Amino acid sequence: MSNATVTPKPPKREGHGINLSFYDFGPTPFFASQYDQRFSYCLYVPQDYSETDGRQYDLAVIVHGTGRTAAQYRDRFADFAEKHGCIILAPLFPVGIVEPGELANYKRIEFHGIRYDLVLLSMVDEVCAKYRIRDGGFMMYGYSGGGQFCQRFFMLHPQRLRAVAIGAPGVVTLLNQDYDWWVGVRDLKARFGIEIDLEAMRRVKVQTLIGGADDATWEITIPRESKLWMDGADLQGANRLERIAALADSFEAHGIAVRRDIVPGIAHSPFEMVDPAEDFFTSIVTAAR
DSSP states (O other), rough: OOOOOOOOOOOOOOOSSSSOOOSSEOOOOOOOOOOOOOOOOEEEETTOOSSSOOOOOOOEEEEETTOOOOOHHHHHHHHHHHHHHHEEEEEEEETSSSSTTTOTTTSEEEEEEEHHHHHHHHHHHHHHSSSSBBBOOEEEETTTHHHHHHHHHHHHHHHGGGEEEEEEESSSOOOTTSSOOTTTTTHHHHHHHHOHHHHHHHHHHHEEEETTTTOTTTHEEEEEEETTTTGGGGGGSSSSSHHHHHHHHHHTTTTTTOOEEEETOOOOOHHHHHHHHHHHHHHHHHHHH
């Protein structure tokens, strides 16, 4: 873990704010999305957040992986939030939406007509209406299944992002016009009503991160008989190390700069990868100020 100095947290506030509840500060409960109440999100709001001054706060969205550890991720980023004046938003996309037991619903953005990108944007809009969020886009980080979501959200909505950190996705989508989604982006307009905006993507700061020993394939191999198999699925590589390299190569081939972080000796271990993501976010917020 990082040895960086962390600003001590102010004492826990007593009572409610002016318009905000006691539960709107610090680690919040989960709030139902007003766009679609099957989904919810929790926040970390710095304890010194004041309703009476004009200070603007950065927003960082942390997208969980298959294990749905949204609150744990929120808590891991709490010290970063306090030190840098940042509000953390951690969405929860439950297992079993529409199909009982289905684990991957959100990772490819659309599932049974549900647009998970729009669900997330509605959560962001709710938070922006409630708190003073700095203009210029939000930061986003996801690891494993969350990394899958983040890479694809970046392709669809770069205009909403300042920075994106993509951690160890098991399956990647390449900026390849020869294949349809999820392998490539040829049918993006027909599928989502959105065209790739490379100029906007080039303005976003991008990090890929993975452990140097993250080479297991048991969870991410897609057999040809799987309903997820598509022509071109083998272009991404055999394991997460090959796949995240292919993703970064694809970005760079289109003029999108990528900071590539590989942490030696780490396998597929979500919380051991928080430090390099925080380091990346720190570089973003300090440069902006």
